Amino acid sequence: MIVMGANGSSGTDCDVVVVGGGAAGLSAALLLVRARRRVVVVDGSEPRNAPAAHVQGFLTRDGVEPTAFLEAGRAEVTGYGGRIVRGLVDTAVPLDGGFAVLLDDGDALRARRLVVATGLRDELPGIPGVRERWGRDVLHCPYCHGYEVRDRPVGVLGTSPGAVFHAQLVRQWSDDVVLFAHTLDLSDEDRVRLDARGVRVVEGVVSRVRVVDDVLRGVEVDGEVVAREAVFVVPRMVPRDSLLTGLGCAVGEGGWVTVDRSGLTSVPGVWAAGNVVDPRALVVTSAGMGSAAGFAVNVDLVEEDVAEAMAVGAGR
Numbered sequence: 001m002i003v004m005g006a007n008g009s010s011g012t013d014c015d016v017v018v019v020g021g022g023a024a025g026l027s028a029a030l031l032l033v034r035a036r037r038r039v040v041v042v043d044g045s046e047p048r049n050a051p052a053a054h055v056q057g058f059l060t061r062d063g064v065e066p067t068a069f070l071e072a073g074r075a076e077v078t079g080y081g082g083r084i085v086r087g088l089v090d091t092a093v094p095l096d097g098g099f100a101v102l103l104d105d106g107d108a109l110r111a112r113r114l115v116v117a118t119g120l121r122d123e124l125p126g127i128p129g130v131r132e133r134w135g136r137d138v139l140h141c142p143y144c145h146g147y148e149v150r151d152r153p154v155g156v157l158g159t160s161p162g163a164v165f166h167a168q169l170v171r172q173w174s175d176d177v178v179l180f181a182h183t184l185d186l187s188d189e190d191r192v193r194l195d196a197r198g199v200r201v202v203e204g205v206v207s208r209v210r211v212v213d214d215v216l217r218g219v220e221v222d223g224e225v226v227a228r229e230a231v232f233v234v235p236r237m238v239p240r241d242s243l244l245t246g247l248g249c250a251v252g253e254g255g256w257v258t259v260d261r262s263g264l265t266s267v268p269g270v271w272a273a274g275n276v277v278d279p280r281a282l283v284v285t286s287a288g289m290g291s292a293a294g295f296a297v298n299v300d301l302v303e304e305d306v307a308e309a310m311a312v313g314a315g316r
Contacts (some may be wrong), residue, residue: 013111
């Protein structure tokens with residue numbers, strides 16, 4: 001069903017539905033509610049950084065717990081009159097002048113515009129210990145976690161070609177870095193570059209990340225454990241973009257939905273922000289993308305409001 005309006009009709013329920021209540025979605029919502037738009041945020045409560053202890057690199061919010069960060073954001077949005085709906089969106093259907101957004105509980109919302117900020121999921125290698133320690137001492141982003149493991153013995157698992165340069169990145173924070181070749185076929189140039197910066201290569205297939213007494217002790221290769229205190233992994237990043245692709249949003253050569261600088265997709269009325277369209281976006285980056293999308297959505301709505309007002313005036 002379409003949610004009924006205050007007058008009992010099935011008109012537009014809100015100006016904007018924001019799908020996803022992370023940094024990008026809440027930032028878009030905050031800008032829009034402050035612009036006095038009627039906004040509903042549909043939040044599935046599945047933040048990508050939930051396993052992490054802290055948000056890092058966000059000016060004035062460095063070190064805050066992810067749950068506290070999101071709670072503060074939700075409070076700011078609702079404080080200006082925005083609504084937060086807990087749930088998932090099954091699909092969105094274009095309607096005249098907007099969209100019907102169908103929720104997993106069978107309910108629905110109707111909106112003039114959509115902002116999709118559903119993020120991505122990290123597809124981890126099946127090495128025992130990786131998933132169990134994910135976000136604690138098995139890490140991905142050196143900009144998010146590198147400083148916290150600085151000057152400690154760290155490793156990089158060679159589970160994808162990107163691991164070679166990832167080892168070079170991690171080297172910025174520690175002079176004791178080991179790249180576990182695992183299944184990688186390193187080129188001579190790779191080895192020369194790694195050796196130039198003192199990154200040691202350990203050959204052999206990794207069998208597990210060794211954990212003792214709830215502490216990561218090292219990486220096991222061919223029955224031997226190479227002592228490490230933290231391990232970096234480059235996961236396969238999969239965008240949660242089924243809502244966008246279901247609406248027909250164009251996808252680029254890399255397999256990610258394409259957007260312009262404001263986050264506008266190829267489908268009029270649909271914006272996207274954050275990790276759903278940019279796997280490299282940090283929390284602070286995603287927040288900025290959400291704010292930019294919110295700005296553009298409001299401008300688009302103002303243009304529509306002007307056109308409607310002029311049409312009404314012409315009909316008098």
